Amino acid sequence: MENVLRPLIVVGGSVVITLVIGWAVDQLLRRTDARHHETPLWGLLRRGRVPFQLVLFAAVLRGSYDQAQLLQDHRVGLGRTLTLVLIGSAAWLVVRIATAIVEASYSRYATVHRDPARVRRVRTQVSLIQRVVTAIVGVMAVAAMLLTFPAMRAAGASLLASAGILGIVAGVAAQSTLSNLFAGLQIAFGDMVRLGDTVVVDGEWGVVDEITLTFLTVRTWDERRITMPVSYFTSKPFENWSRGSAQMTGIVFFHLDHTAPVDAMRDKLRDILRECAAWDGRDWGLAVTDTTPNTMQVRALATAKDADDIWTVRVTVREQMIRWLTREHPYALPRVNTTDAVLPPGNSNGRVHGGTGRRAHEPPRTGRG
Numbered sequence: 001m002e003n004v005l006r007p008l009i010v011v012g013g014s015v016v017i018t019l020v021i022g023w024a025v026d027q028l029l030r031r032t033d034a035r036h037h038e039t040p041l042w043g044l045l046r047r048g049r050v051p052f053q054l055v056l057f058a059a060v061l062r063g064s065y066d067q068a069q070l071l072q073d074h075r076v077g078l079g080r081t082l083t084l085v086l087i088g089s090a091a092w093l094v095v096r097i098a099t100a101i102v103e104a105s106y107s108r109y110a111t112v113h114r115d116p117a118r119v120r121r122v123r124t125q126v127s128l129i130q131r132v133v134t135a136i137v138g139v140m141a142v143a144a145m146l147l148t149f150p151a152m153r154a155a156g157a158s159l160l161a162s163a164g165i166l167g168i169v170a171g172v173a174a175q176s177t178l179s180n181l182f183a184g185l186q187i188a189f190g191d192m193v194r195l196g197d198t199v200v201v202d203g204e205w206g207v208v209d210e211i212t213l214t215f216l217t218v219r220t221w222d223e224r225r226i227t228m229p230v231s232y233f234t235s236k237p238f239e240n241w242s243r244g245s246a247q248m249t250g251i252v253f254f255h256l257d258h259t260a261p262v263d264a265m266r267d268k269l270r271d272i273l274r275e276c277a278a279w280d281g282r283d284w285g286l287a288v289t290d291t292t293p294n295t296m297q298v299r300a301l302a303t304a305k306d307a308d309d310i311w312t313v314r315v316t317v318r319e320q321m322i323r324w325l326t327r328e329h330p331y332a333l334p335r336v337n338t339t340d341a342v343l344p345p346g347n348s349n350g351r352v353h354g355g356t357g358r359r360a361h362e363p364p365r366t367g368r369g
Helices: 002-035 041-068 072-112 116-147 150-161 163-173 175-190 262-275 307-328
Strands: 198-201 204-211 215-220 225-229 248-256 279-291 296-304
Touching: 002 041, 041 072, 072 116, 116 204, 204 225, 248 307, 262 279, 262 296, 262 307, 279 307, 296 307
Parallel strands: none
Antiparallel strands: 198 204, 204 215, 215 225, 248 296, 279 296
16 A cells, blocks of 8 residues: 555655645736736746746656655666756746846837837847857756766766867868857847848848848848848848938939920929828939930939838839829920931932831931830
8 A cells, every 4th residue: 555655645746746836936926917017027937837837846756756666677767857857847947037037128128218229229139149048058958968877977088088179170060150150149239230120132122030140031022031141241231221210212213305394393293292191201302313315314302211111202203203294294205216217329219228118308207216
């Protein structure tokens, strides 16, 4: 009877102790969170209740397992298994606690500071710090698990003896990975690019959607995802439209005939912008910036509060201005001047070479192309 009751008391007592302490801690965090609405830390800490209970159960059972006298032939294996579970759940709990602290700090900072650029910068740094902490804890947990095996401890001396050669080989093999790792830290704390920034990379316009220690993802306007190594952003030039102020100036070019009514176009541009909700009202203008023998280049300029609005302003100005010119001033659109070919010497039939049906003495024509 004792052989049956002893294991039941040990295992059942471990379960009961785990559930009671876990429930009490969860209730304490719940009430603390209800009293302190200004910080989400206590509510975020409740995400760690599962690894916390697992740590409690593994620790209590590991400490009292010898008293249970259960499966004595496999006592060493079961003890090592409980130790591995304890180490893994403890690492899981540490990661959850660190994540809760980091997220709570970011939420509080985002609530106090209203500058979107500073908030995005802190968000980028916080995300990378969280990943670094997770990686460090994971590596330490794996190392602690390996050290529980006697064979691993015995192999430590031989591994240390060849550490120099292995370090050189690993350094050469992981050169690209290490460069991306340091580039990720440089991006996070150098404020080069942040989550939510509008960038132009290799001719692609998009928004920074994700930053890790090794790669960066840009979400394009058509919902594609471009994944690039973070070392690209530390070694090659790119456009960051969100750097500094988010306000932008947009330009629309028109190639028109020399007879285009520039003054009327300037008035029409003002009317278009007044009806465009994306225009922020800071500045606008229209000027002739270049000419060719056949056309002149007219530049329309307008401002907006960010990259999305400047895109809307540009397409609106381009569409409505072309529609207005086509309807009200069709002569202002580009034209191609044409004339008849010159007759070859000795051609007396009065027809153009090639049989176009035009007389050589007829005056040249000018038409729309």
